[in-house]
Amino acid sequence: MPITPPQLEAASEVLGLVLKFDRPADVILSYFFRGQRALGVQDRVFIAEAVFGTLRRKRLVDHLIGEATPRRILLAYLVRIAGISARELQPALAAGESEWLVRLKSAPADELPAENLPLGVQADLPDWLIERLRLQMPETDILALGRALQQAAPLDLRVNTLRGDRDSVLGKLAADGLAARPTPYS
DSSP states (O other), rough: OOOOHHHHHHHHHHHHHHHHSSSSSHHHHHHHHHOOTTTTHHHHHHHHHHHHHHHHHHHHHHHHOOSOHHHHOOOOOOOOSOOOHHHGGGGGGGTTTTHHHHHHHHHHGGGGGGGGGHHHHHHOOHHHHHHHHHHSSSSSHHHHHHHTSSSSSOOOOOOOTTTOOOHHHHHHHHTTTOOOOOTTOO
């Protein structure tokens, strides 16, 4: 599905609000969506995933492009990390952004191998947190933690035992082609 100009504009607007770091990102997104009734479900999905993905990988994006506008941060995330092609974004790009993205995408990746990046950039964690974690765990564990935090959170569903049982719900999910497993904590 191509990314539309309104989607990209809305995502950069929300990212600009979130990057002020004066309120939680989910609160800002919720407030923004309440004020934007014209946005469809797919628009909201793209905006939320783009904003949270950018936040999860912001340290690496900052390392790649330095200080930038929220729109450029978002575009860099989409092209360099999320793997969206510059051609797919073409209809939504302003003048000059296409050339910038091509340069960004084709820039040598010599700074991207893990051994060339500082631990904080590799793990996408702030330096103050890296220093505190180093007191408690080795760098390999810090890196594993950072990489785990870069992933989207899994979805956990609870079964209302007054209405059904876990095994029948798992069966229905499997019949619909959804991979599910019971949590080890239930």
